[in-house]
Amino acid sequence: MDSKQLTRRRFMQASGNMVGCAWLTLSLPAISAASQEAQAARNNNAGYRVLTPAQAVAVDAVAAQIIPSDDSPGAREAGVVYFVDNVLQNEQAHIADIIKDGAQALDAQAKKLHAKVFIALANDQQIALLQSIETTPFFELLRFLTLCGMFASPSYGGNKNKVGWDLIGFKDQGYWQSPFGYYDAQVLKIKG
Amino acid sequence: MANTHHSHQGAAATAVSGNKFSTTEEVDFVIVGSGAAGGIMAKELSTAGFNVVVLEQGKRYGLGDFLPHDEWMNSVNQKMMGGSLADTPQTYRETEDEEAKELSYRPLMYGQMVGGSSVLYGANFWRFHEVDFKERSLLGPIKGTGFADWPIDYQELEPYYTKVDWEMGVSGEVGPFDPPRSKDYPMPPLPIKSSGVLLKKAAEKLGLKPFAAPMAINSTAFNNRAPCMHCGFCSGHPCEMGAKSSSLSTMLPLAEATGRCEIRSESTVFNIVTNKQGRVTQVQYWDKDGNEQAQRCKAMVLSANGAETPRLLLMSASESHKNGLANSSGLVGKYLMLNAEALNWGVFEEPLNEYKSVLTTQVIHDFYDADLSKGYYGGGGIDARALPNTPIGFALDGLPPEAPKWGAPYKKMVAHNFTRTLTLFSHLTSLAMERNSVSLDPKIKDKWGRPAIRMTYQDHPDDLKNMAFFSNKASELLDAAGAVTQWGTPIEPTRIAAHLLGTCRMGDDPATSVVDRYHRSHDVKNLFICDGSSFVTSGRGQPTMTIMALAFRAAEHIVRFAKNNDI
Structure with missing residues (x-):
């Protein structure tokens, strides 16, 4: 029986010896209202709540340099900017000003150097500008938020369609069976 | 405790509906903390017939609250470990002559929820070895330290380790270096992972004796609880199956089922009140609405962990206890030990997929004992895992130090390495100083106005030498395992820990210890203290099993004292 084809519930029934499955139904409303809103905002292209449209464009462009889109989806396809906007209103509200001010400063710096906002710069110009601000709190925090948005549960607005998890080969399947990886599978093969 | 005998006879009658006690009722015991030790205390004292109120500062969650798996909330925002830094700050300094500062993280990590850190632990359940209790006698004194024997030995604790195996639930198999045990493990080991296969192969190549990691996780259905589903969200995460043997999934339900135990969550204790006779009479706390409350009690058990326990005793200073409660020795909060660590990483050709299943499945204890011929004191064990094994943690911290931090090269490396990375984690001694x-902290306060926990910590030079020894061993092991690339963290001072030990140490002499061999405080007859703070030496990491064994043993003695009117 291929365990991957089983739903979690069916797996639990099949695995036998299960006690007290009440938790399963209890868990259904567990996605918070805030997370549902974040998802809805992303899906409907609704407005941002913390970032201004210009700041959001800059944040999205920086995120797209941190994890670029190439032969696989990057931060842009993952909707990292929606995650950032969501968490700046909630868990990470204390850094909202650094991100907002930093996004504006980035555009100002881009204009000063090249007479264009950050997103309008050529790719190598964007990279050079970001390299020059790599150790600023703005860049370090936005890198932190970008990685979180790429790899957090999609319920927070990023990692759309689990593109972040697909990138690294992670599946939040909720249950697994041995063998788990190549080396333990080899041992089972030899034994079996 | 006067009249305990009688109150215990009539205990069931005094419990009102839903196990609620009135704060003005003098309950038999108030227990502060519901974690590894508090959960066992609650179960043992209530099943022995006593009325118990457990005060827990954290929230109460049910298993249903633990899905979906949520690395963002649990790991990054530490929702169950005190939440935002502004609400529950801590400060750190290396030595006493510095001013302590707030860092970008809390240096002393612990769960703040019903069940405490036992809900979030990685569930490594090594017993201490016989040597752990008597190293001072075996090895002699170590200058500048409080290196001492425990007042109890392994033989005395063994029945309670076995109780932990069977009442909490531990999976494993007897290892080549294990101390004697009176009963086998109740469950076989969890299935070996790729990390375990690689460590085993490498260790055997080097002539070492690896064995299956003992884990407080059900490998089969046990004690009416489900087996592990190998979801991979273990350390730092609650278990939605209840397969992890936490206080929340094992002891606390049994305590509540007696009808004599009320678990009062979101109850933040700030003062222990004593009378003129020097006895605890009530425990003051803020309820979840911020209102001041006080629970009257005949006796008290403090099991709030190695950081919160000394803070509460120090905060409970009064006219008759100017340096804090139970502190005539001046040692409350002193001798903090953390378990030093060494971390080494390797990247392998094929996927290990360490994001699946429990933290670790193989361990080596070949270097457990201290060997003074190496020129220093120290020992430890090594396990194999991936650290971090979850996506956000790995993206932030899983690549080698010289790796690109962003851009296409970063993306390529994180995509390749996530499933292929192995960490050898050395769990080591910390000397008591x-x-x-x-x-x-004299300045920083938490959101309730309690002084912030201030950590002062500098490793002993031997701790650092031990880290270097283990880092070299781990590096040899990674080579022997066939790692394509490998690196280790630099040997540097310990500034973060989840093992909070030694701050109310146990001993026979009231001048050099805070609690006696039965966990009764030397100064306050009806105050018992039992958690990581009781430790005399650090052991080699994985202290929770010993905390639980101590709690089972202490509870047995406390019940005996209470029944003999000797409290």
Whole structure:
């Protein structure tokens, strides 16, 4: 029986010896209202709540340099900017000003150097500008938020369609069976 | 405790509906903390017939609250470990002559929820070995330290380790270096992972004796609880199956089922009140609405962990206890030990997929004992895992130090390495030194106005030498395992820990210890203290099993004292 084809519930029934499955139904409303809103905002292209449209464009462009889109989806396809906007209103509200001010400063710096906002710069110009601000709190925090948005549960607005998890080969399947990886599978093969 | 005998006879009658006690009712015991020790205390004392109120500062969650798996909330925002830094700050300094500062993280990590850190632990359940209790006698004194024997030995604790195996639930198999045990493990080991296969192969190549990691996780259905589903969200995460043997999934339900135990969550204790006779009479706390409350009690058990326990004792200073409660020795908060660590990483050709299943499945204890011929004191064990094994943690911290931090090269590397990375984690001794402590920060307060926990900590030079020894061993092991690339963290001072030990140490002499061999405080007859703070030496990491064994043993003695009117 291929365990991957089983739903979690069916797996639990099949695995036998299960006690007290009440938790399963209890868990259904567990996605918070805030997370549902974040998802809805992303899906409907609704407005941002913390970032201004210009700041959001800059944040999205920086995120797209941190994890670029190439032969696989990057931060842009993952909707990292929606995650950032969501968490700046909630868990990470204390850094909202650094991100907002930093996004504006980035555009100002881009204009000063090249007479264009950050997103309008050529790719190598964007990279050079970001390299020059790599150790600023703005860049370090936005890198932190970008990685979180790429790899957090999609319920927070990023990692759309689990593109972040697909990138690294992670599946939040909720249950697994041995063998788990190549080396333990080899041992089972030899034994079996 | 006067009249305990009688109150215990009539205990069931005094419990009102839903196990609620009135704060003005003098309950038999108030227990502060519901974690590894508090959960066992609650179960043992209530099943022995006593009325118990457990005060827990954290929230109460049910298993249903633990899905979906949520690395963002649990790991990054530490929702169950105190939440935002502004609400529950801590400060850190290396030595006493510095001013302590707030860092970008809390240096002393612990769960703040019903069940405490036992809900979030990685569930490594090594017993201490016989040597752990008597190294001072075996090895002699170590200058500048409080290196001492425990007042109890392994033989005395063994029945309670076995109780932990069978009442909490531990999976494993007897290892080549294990101390004697009176009963086998109740469950076989969890299935070996790729990390375990690689460590085993490498260790055997080097002539070492690896064995299956003992884990407080059900490998089969046990004690009416489900087996592990190998979801991979273990350390730092609650278990939605209840397969992890936490206080929340094992002891606390049994305590509540007696009808004599009320678990009062979101109850933040700030003062222990004593009378003129020097006895605890009530425990003051803020309820979840911020209102001041006080629970009257005949006796008290403090099991709030190695950081919160000394803070509360120090905060409970009064006219008759100017340096804090139970502190005539001046040692409350002193001798903080953390378990030093060494971390080494390797990247392998094929996927290990360490994001699946439990933290670790193989361990080596070949270097457990201290060997003074190496020129220093120290020992430890090594396990194999991936650290971090979850996506956000790995993206932030899983690549080698010289790796690109962003852009296409970063993306390529994180995509390749996530499933292929192995960490060898060395769990090591920390020497007890009086200069290392938990104390009250004089300036910074938490959101309730309690002084922030201030950590003062500097490793002993031997701790650092031991880290270097283990880092070299781990590096040899990674080579032997066939790692394509490998690196280790630099040997540097310990500034973060989840093992909070030694701050109310146990001993026979009231001048050099805070609690006696039965966990009764030397100064206050009806105050018992039992958690990581009771430790005399650090052991080699994985202290929770010993905390639980101590709690089972202490509870047995407390019940005996209470029934003999000797409290």
